[in-house]
Structures are given as C-alpha cells and as structure tokens.
Amino acid sequence: MRIDAHHHLWTLARGGYGWLTPALAPIHRDFSLADLAPHLAVADIQGTILVQAAPTEAETVFLLDIAAKAQVVRGVVGWTDFDAADGGARIDVLAAHKLLVGLRPMVQDIPDDDWLLRPALAPLLAAMARNNLVFDALVLPRHLPRLLRLADNHPDVQFVLDHCAKPRLATGEIADWQGDIALLAERPNIVCKLSGLATEAAVGWQILDLRKVVDHVVACFGTDRLMWGSDWPVVNLAGGYEKWFAAAEALLADLSVDERAAIFGDNAARIYLSSRGRKLEAN
Template identity: 75%
Template sequence: MRIDAHHHLWRLARGDYGWLTEKLAPIYRDFELSDLTPLLRTAHIDATILVQAAPTEAETHFLLDIADTADAVRGVVGWVDFDAADAVARIDALAVRKLLVGLRPMVQDISDDDWLLRPALASTFAAMVKHDLVFDALVLPRHLPRLLCVVDEHPGLQFVLDHCAKPRLAAREIADWKASIALLAQRPNIVCKVSGLVTEAAPDWQVVDLKEATDHVLAHFGPQRLLWGSDWPVVNLAGGYERWLAAAEQLLVRVSAEDKAAIFGDNAARIYLSHRGKRVA
C-alpha cells in the first residue's frame, strides 16, 4: 500500500488560514478531496494522512469530518492550542475522534525560537503519549537544536520531522542543517518526512538540486525511518504533485524495492496507523 503521508485540504471561506494570501496565487483557492483524487489515482496512492494548515481546533474538526467519510484519508494530524491553560483537556477531548493520529503546533510561525523548550509543554507531551498521538514537528533549521532537547526529554513520544526541517536549498546553506540532522537522527523516537523540499529549492529546481539533502536524510535516518509526502497543494508552488513524486522516485532509484515500499507507505502505516486511525488492510 502506498501512502501520501502529508497533504492538506482547505476552504478559504473558513477564514483561519492567516498565511494563505493572494500573493500565493497558485494555491489561493479552495482545495477539496475531489481535486486530489485524480492525482492519487495516477500516482497509485492508496491512502493519505491529512495535515492541518490553520492554527485552530475548528479546522481540525473540519478535517476530521472530511476523513470520517473519505476512505482514502486514514488519519488526521490536527492542531491544539498548546499554550492554553486547559491544553491537556483539549487533547483529551480531541482524542475521542479516532482518526486523529497526531498534533502539529506551527512552530515555524511562533516568534519565540525557544517555545519548544517551555516547561509547561511537558504535560501536553504526556497527554499525547497517553493517546498514542504523533508530534509532527513543523520547524526550521534553527529550531533543530531545541527539538533535539525535546526529543531527548520525551523518549516515549513519537516525533515526525516535517519537510526535512526545510533546509535552505535555494541559498545553498545547509551545512548547519546537515550537522543537526545527523545528531537528531541518532534518536530512535523521531522519523523524517521526505516532503516540502521543492518549495525550499530555487524556482527552476532540478532533481540534482534535491539530491544532497535527500541523500543526507537517507544516510542518517535510513529507509525504515523516512516517510514520503506530497505537501499538496503547497507543492503546486514548485512544480506540482506529479513532478515532485517523479523526482522523489528518481532520487530513491537505488533504494531496494523493500525499502522503497517502506518509504512510500509502510513506514507511514507503522508510525501513524498502528494504534489509531483506520488500520491498513
């Protein structure tokens, strides 16, 4: 089974996508599951993980409602206000919905770079462990040393590093990122999504521009700890679903068939669906 481990759906009228403006013209419109379905069919993708794109619990319920009636969507990574006084109660309430498989605070948009290190977050991390929820880490390279501390402090929590932490491919400044990734990958409770790389590359990117970063995460995380994701429809800003999938398959052409199956589906099933969500048949 092939799984797209990272995509979004949104409706502009909801009004909670603060980052989504007319400046992002190719994706400044509604994106429904019906828009994605033909792409999944062409790519032979059997199932998906739907990921939040707005910092509201209302959007999380919106996504869960879609997942409830969509066979392709096997789980939802949602959002909770981790800073709320009743954050644990909020997690408990959301976890009643069995298709919730993880939570993702939008760390990249938080002004305090040390936010991840706040002691008050310990109880929310514990609540996630209690409910078998995955922590999707939407971070930038500068956050990786802080994330390393959190991963060490919470060995019972499963972490997923979104978009390889967005290495600065266009600027060709990835030395610090590579060092941080090498350290982070030594921790057994974190895996990495091979996603979002094309939107970090130059507008005229070629497959070779993605190779150093992809080879690096493959070398350090290994094929059993990598998950492929499209980041659709954001990927439409940099070539689209089919072009990114073709690039990923070319970048992983030397990986064995067994390991390729892991990256393109089996690992996502293990990480997200082994305890919660719709189990893979």
C-alpha cells in the same frame, strides 16, 4: 499500500489561514479531495494523511469530518492550543476521535524560537504519549537544536520532522542543517518526512538540486524512519504533485523494492496508523 503522508485541504471561507494570502496565487483557492484524486491515481496511492493548515481547533474538526467520510484519508494530523491551561484535557478529548493520529503546532510561525523548550509543554506531551498521538514538528533549521532537547526530554513521544526541517536548498546553506539532522537521527523517537523540498529549492529546480539533501536524510535516518509526502497543494508553487513524486522516485531509485515500499507507505502506516487502530486496508 502506498500512502501520501502529508497533504492539506482547505476552504478559504472558513478563515484561519493567515499565511495563505493572494500573493500565493496558485494555491489561493479552495482545494478538496476531488481535486487531489487525479494525482493519487497517477501515483497509485491508496491512502493519505491529512494535515492541518490553520492553527485552530475548528480546523481539526473540519479535517476529521472529511476523513470520516472518505476512506482514502487514513488519518488526520490536527491542531490544538498548546498554550492553553487545559491543553492536556483538550488533547484527551480530541484523541477520542480515532482518526486523529497526531497534532502539529505551527512552530515555524511562533515568534519565540525557544517555544519548544517551555516547561508548560510537558503535560501536553504526556497527554499525547498516553493517547498515542504523533507530534508533527513544523520547524525551520534554527529550531533543530531545541527539537533535539525536546525529543530527549520526552522519549515516549513519537516525533515526525516535517519537510526535513526545510533546509535552505535555494541558497545551498545546509552545513549546519546537515550536522543537526545527523544528531536528531540518533534519537529513535524521531522520524523524518520526505516532503516540502520542492518549495525550498530555487525556482525551476531539477532533481540534482535535491540530491544532497535527500541522500543525507536517507543516510542519517535509514529507510525505516523516512516517509514520503506530497505537501499538496503547497507543492503547486514549485512544479506540482507529479513533478515532485517523479523526483522522489528517481532520487530513491537505487534502494531496494522493500526500502522504497517502506518510504512510500509502510512507515507511515506504522508510525501514524497502527497505534491508533486505524483501518489499514485499501478500498
């Protein structure tokens, strides 16, 4: 089964999307599963992982409700307040929803670069581990050394590196990123999401502009710890779903059939869904 391991849906009237301003005109509107369906059909995708876009628990409930009514959504990566004193208990309650497969603090928007190293996170990560929830790491290159320490301190937590940590493709300043990615990939509890690269590249990007980054994550993580995601509808800011999907297929064309199948679905099923008992069968 092909799985899009990273997409969003939102209804602006709900609020909470502080980052989503009118300046982002192509995506400053509501997006529903009906809008996504044609893209999934073109890419022959049978399942998706729906990821939070607002830092509220109401967002998590909103996405879980969508997933409960749509077979195509196989799991939800939600949000909870990782700074709350009762954060561990909140995670236990949320984990009762079997469609919740992970949680994602929006680290890239947190002013404190050392937030990932706060001792207060330990009980929350323990709650995630006992509930088999994945920690989606929405981080920037500068956060990678902290994420490395976090992963070492919590070897029982499965981490997913969103958007390859957003390398600076537009400027080509990726040397430090390359070194940090190589170190992260040595940790068995980290996998990398091949997503979000189009919006980090220069305007009018071409496939060759992404080659060095994609080749690096494939070499470091291997094909059993990479998963493809569209980052739709954000990808509409940089060419759209079909352009990014076609680019990913072209960039991975030299891999075997089984290796491509792993990146385009099997790994997401294993990492996100199997441990939560989520139904894996296609419609």
